[in-house]
Amino acid sequence: MTTQQIIFWFLSVVAVFCAIMVITRKNPVFSVLYLIITFFAISGHYILLNAQFLAIVNVIVYAGAIMVLFLFVLMLMNLNKESEPQKNKYMLWSGAIAGGMLMLVLIDAVRPEQKVQIYEGLSGGNVGLVKNLGTRLFTDYLVPFEISSILFLSAMIGAVVIGKRD
Amino acid sequence: MNLILFAGLLGVIMMIAGLLVKNDRAITYIAIVGISLLFLLNLVEMSTGPLVNLPVKDMLVTSKFGLLMNAIILMATLLYFIVCGRHIEMVGKHVPEYYALIFFVLAGAGLATSFNNLLMLFLGIEIISIPLYILTGADKRNLKSNEASLKYFLMGAFSTGIMLLGIAFIYGGTGSIAISKINVPESPLSLYLITGVLLLLISMAFKVSAAPFHFWTPDVYDGAPTVFTAFMATIVKVAAFAAFIHLFAGATGIFPSQKWKLVISVIIALTLVVGNITAVFQQSVKRMLAYSSIAQAGFMMFAVFSYNYISTEGILIYAAAYCFATIGLFAILLKMEDYTFNGFNGLAKKEPALAAMATVFLLSLAGIPLTAGFFGKYYMVASALSNGGSYLWLVILAMVCAAISVFYYFRVIQAMYFKEVQDDASDILPASLAFKYGLFVLAIFTLAIGIMPQLLLQYLYF
């Protein structure tokens, strides 16, 4: 049991546990908080897979920005009480079963014949460093990078068109 | 790739125009000018090549198919603006924003027809979808519009998740997200690839509203403001199909294999049956058209099912036929005060010209000869049969469904020509001259393609 394995297992357990909590908590606020923890765990995985830059971005963007946004909205609608009436049992179980089925089928589908080792030791190289990614991003991936600006523009307009009171 | 660039640009221009110009009609004119420019640019690109060359690093690829698809999309949009512009102005306060969003969607469509990398596909689909979420909800006071928008958003996001999982697995399988690299890799990773492709296929099926991933379509089309429904049901759907075809045109490594054929054939069968049969009993023409768009998607899926040169030609003709006819019908529907079939009663008396053109569009959708729709269906069936007699059952099913489709398309004709108009019938909004000419052009296109499909296809062959 090497250290990485210990860390891996630890992070995985945390991630899965919190994910389950996310979908089971009655109170939306708790869900958000658990989701944030999940994201932290996943960031941990990123570091383990030496994607340091992504790990940081994940924490900042997701856990930081997005989740806070969620939190704001929840507060704004003050749904922070345990307001949500439960779905009827039938829907609940059928949903759970269907999702579980999907999970199992996926897992089974992607079980390879023989094992593919992905790392021995932390010798990760500099793939995940800002330098490497940055150069790639602004050379090969320039076009998509620029184009994503259109996305943001439309999101902005969307905020205006939908959000603006009139 | 001009399209992407300039469409984005025009979007921005519209936003600025929104600040400067206060008159909605002027906005519409600007938009029409803009779209015409885009169309001309596309023609230029078709003949002489792109105006500006971006350093695409083979993220994008221009193909004759893609350019022709763009041309169809742009022409359709142009006519759409001409016949529906007035109604876009009526939706709400943010007219320039609506146009801007539409232009962004066109940029996405441009991506969809020219991507050479799954990342670009992903971005394209998102750029198409996100403005649509907004347009769907554009009629803010209307609860149906809200509901449609939220449904569309939730399910769209879900399908995005599926698509991303698929792309991730493809990446896992091939170590790349470039389309050209998608081919069967050495053993241990092939499983990832298959799963990935399947999930990608499913998410695309969602975007083109093929059963059993069609559930969002009727509700969203019904709830959205009718103008935007027209846009979604025609241009956007065609763009999605372009992406679909383009994807499998590139990924020849794994397509077509019997497994995929089976999967797709099941999807087609479900789509045809659900779309056609459910449409029969609808009372609102708008919702009927939503289901008919599902049914037509079932036919277009044939192009994916049997990917060959016939289906490439076919999807072009089908796209054009479907776009023009459906836009025309929606345009006429927009003039109606009541969207039920009875609203059409006696239209031939009140507006013979409209009725005649509506008849042309309906016949085209039903696939009657002398209209473009016939050749659309013809090519689809032909592409399926050109690979031999296996899957004959699918073709027969398709034909039976085509016969069923007559049920609901001809209900409109019967209403227009043979039903007497009741005295309490709500009369129809006045139709401007531009509107009539626009419709007329649509009808002419429908008939022209129906008699001489080459007019459209020639470009592929020189």
Next chain:
Amino acid sequence: MTPYSYLIPLLPLLGFLLNGVFRNSLSKSAVGIIGSGTVLGALIMSVLVFMEVKGDPTIVTLFEFIKVGDLSIPFSLQIDPLSSLFLLIITGVGFLIHVYSTGYMHEEAPAHYARYFAYLNLFVFSMLLLVMGANYVIMFIGWEGVGLCSYLLIGFWFKNTSYNIAAKKAFIMNRIGDLGVLLAVFWMIQKFGTVSFAGETGVLAQAAQLAVNDPALVGITLLLLLGATGKSAQIPLYTWLPDAMAGPTPVSALIHAATMVTAGIYMIARSNIMFTLAQTTSGVVAIIGLATAILAATIALRQNDIKKVLAYSTVSQLGFMFLALGVGSYVGAVFHVMTHAFFKALLFLGAGSVIHGMHHEQDMRKYGGLKKMMPVTHFTMLIGCLAIAGIPGFSGFFSKDEILMGAFAKSPVLYALALGAALMTAFYMFRLYAMTFMGKYRGDESHPPHESPASMTFPLIVLAILAFAGGYLGIPALFAPNAHWLEHFLEPVFAKSMAITEAHAIEHSTEWVLMGVSTALIVGIIFFAINKYKKYSDNGVAESGLGKVLANKWYVDELYDAIVVKPILGIGNFFKNIIEKAGIDKGVNGVGKGVLYLSRQFRLIQSGNVGNYVLMMVVAIVGFIWMVYYLKL
């Protein structure tokens, strides 16, 4: 003259067209002249042709009618002894009846008067075509043509629905027979590749090569026989003839006594060789003939409508002719056709004259004592009765005797039965005579009967002469050897058959005895009948027992109605109401309904709940993954 023989049918056709097209503009006299004149012309032509006729047939081909593959059917006419003889009978009797009609139909409105003569001419045309046709198809044209004309003439007074129904019945019964002829023709085409009578390649020549009772031959002849029974009113298709008396009396005389009904005999005589070879069929022919003769005679015993009596007697006489054909005495048959044409036409016209005199009263019970009031009619009628009864010296005697002898030659039983029929004939004919002319007048005195105009009595006289003298064309060898002119005349037609059937020569002694016996019996019956009915008075006692059955014609019509007509109509209703409406059409509409039903159900899947939508999508995804991974392809 023979090359122009196509003018013979053409003239009446011309008359038909003139009278038909200008029926509103022509005056009655003009109509009568055109109608009778054309037929007279035809008669003259026929006589001229008759003069020239020799043993072997002459064919006059007009044009190619049908030419398909190697089958060629020319539109050609044939002149030979048989056809020329029939030509004379048809045109002769036809002419007389036209003349008679000018008087008889005189009360009709001009338009209808013209229509009547048009039909009559059309009939003569078809009949001539029938006997002149040089192949079975042309014959068939005439064959159906006469059927049509009889239909038109029976329903001449079309205001009266029962007449129309009688006409319809006649046509349909004939159609049944026609189908038989048609099938026979097809069979011939298949077997012989041609339909022409004459020539080495002709049907008859080829048939002559076949073995006795060759199955194809039997089949063909049986089908022809079906046709003949239809046209000549034999069992089982005879019931239309008595109803056909709905038509004007001259029509009954011409069509339903003298000419059309003999078409069947003509056809069988024409194809005699086939029948001779197909002995099975000949047997059937003989039996049918005899049965018909007896059945009809029994019915005639108890009829009170004068025309009905004559109608049944016609059926019975036709039965005699069939018997003759069956026993192979073709000459006898044709002979009887001729004599019968004379005396039966005479009788009908006489009856017509009586009816005309009695203001269209046909019930004999209302007659009586007309002897003085209509002397000419009475006298001619008497000759007719004697002739049909077969009193020696009158024409009927010779022909009937020849038939009886032929029957005896085959078997005494046939002879006995036939004789019985002949006796009944004598009885009912003199019952008719007595009830009509003897005793005292039973009709209403207010308008007493009167003798008919000359235009009507003249034909009666002519026919009376013929009815008396006609027989001397065929004097049996018994009286004077080789005096049988008719036999020699028709010899070439029947040569082949005669060669096959070994002639049973009956010793003259037996022949004398038989003749004596029959004559004695007949005379006895006649006196019995006269005595029984000259004092006839209508004692309103209803018929009972056998008499009732006879009066009701053995209930044959009712039987047919029950076993044929009703079931067919029933099936028709079943198809119309059950299979069509509730079966096929419901099924077709059911498809549409089914689609609507499905549609209603499918709409419910679109529940409007996002949760359900996503759920179904997930399930579908699972399903597809399962398909791809676990479905072995």
Next chain:
Amino acid sequence: MLVVLFILIPLLAGLGIFFTRNEGQAKVASLGISLVLLALVLYAMYQPAGSELTTYSRIWLGSLNSHFSFQLDGLGKITTLLTAVSFPLIFIATWDNHYKDASHYYALMLLTQAGLMGVFLSTDALLFYFFWELALIPTYFLVSKWGGERRIPVAFKFFIYTFTGSLLMLIGIIYLYYKTPDLSFAWESYKQVQLTFTEQTWFFWFFFVAFAIKMPIFPFHTWQPDTYEQSPTGTTMVLSGVMVKMGLFGVARWLLPVFPDMAAKMATPVLILCIVGMLYASLIAMRQDSIKRLIAYSSIAHIGLMCAAFFVNNPYGYDGAILQLFNHGVNIIGLWIVVDIIERQTGIRNMNELGGLAQKAPWMAALFVVVALANIALPLTNAFVGEFLMFNGLFEYNPWFAVLAGISIILAAVYTLGMIQKVFYGAEISQAAFKDLSKAEGLAMLTIIALILIVGVYPGPMIKLGQQGMEAVQMAMMP
């Protein structure tokens, strides 16, 4: 070149007439056009086969190798002649009828004629399908706009029924296209298609069903009586006189030469279907009260016989059928003309409520009787020649079939004479005034009767024409 005019003239004229507002103009114009067309067709009759005038071919869909190719061969001659003859007749006979939006009515009629001409002339499968539908669409509008009270559902049933059949045929057309040696829609290359047994079976039935629905053959016939009853009579004449012949024509042109072996194999089932249909329809016709339905069912019986004759695989059947194809068209139009007059004047369709018309309208009665007699194939009428040959062919194939089918002759006599008796004879039921034939109607009827008698007495030329038409079939079926 000339043949293109056969299609173009009515097409363009039809489109033009749409915009005339005045009924008289439309009437005169359409009659004139149809007469011009008749003249052209008659002229073309005398052109030798394959001459410049009677053939036309231009590339149409390059990528599909489909041609705009028309040819006037023997088969085409008979059918185009029928089309060209019947339309003037119909226009003349219905001269006194008045329609609302008359211009549209006449325009649609001419469009129908264009479609029919195209069907009969095109030698390119795709083109054939095009015109097949083109002929259908205007009819749909004609029926459901100017028809009787139940016109809309009835017309719709008719349309969807036929459309479904033709879609099956479309599958067949496309499939065969990919089996042709040179990937073309030309009739010639379709005849060279080689198929496996299963393929043949499938597509033979696809084509047959499409044609059988059009003819119609039992049990695909249920659209027909309703449609005939509900359509405006002019349209009914087109439908029963010419349009149902499309099915028979299709059999002769696209079924037998393309699937000769299968046609020979499947002859017996097809014949059984036809003969059952004949008896079935005749028996139902006997029980009809509506004169229109009676004629409709009798037409089913006759069509069944023709279809059967196409499958007996001997020259008698073929020539008889092709000849009868013309005769039946002429005769049934004659019947409808009179029915139309009666219904227009009395408004009655039920025969039991009619009667005694022979007194009021003697000429109409006389002429009708002639046509009716032709309908039951009396000798010296045109139908006799045709039916004689057809039954002969049937007999050659199997005597028992001939016997069974022959029963329908008797039944035909029963119901036809019944109709005559109920309608024209007997006492006058209604005392209302009844006009005899008008000049126009008389002209039409006399023309028809002239045709009946000429063909009936001297059928040689028509038979020759038909034989030319069936040469291709015979070559394919009996090499």
Next chain:
Amino acid sequence: MPIEYYTFLACIIFGIGVIGVLTRRNAIIIFMCIELMLNAVNLLLVAFSKMHYARAVASGQQDVISAASEGQLFVFFIMVVAAVEVSVGLAIIVMMYRNTHNVDINYLNRLKN
């Protein structure tokens, strides 16, 4: 450390997300579950990128990082899109809430059949 550990982990988290979408009624929670799905995908991509790096090293190519970095860059773009979706999605939800004072998807049933 074999790759399927990570694939399994990703699939599990993804599945949990799906289950969440299916079982919850609160639109916001559902949306969060979708974010969970996206994160699972991100994790998967990063793992794959690491795997491809290892394979490249093992097979001794000189360009060891290009394949690997593609995956990570893709994750970057996914985050971009996610951000956009969130902004739009929350806007829509808020609009909905304004009109109905409710974010329960079971009340979205005006449009059906």
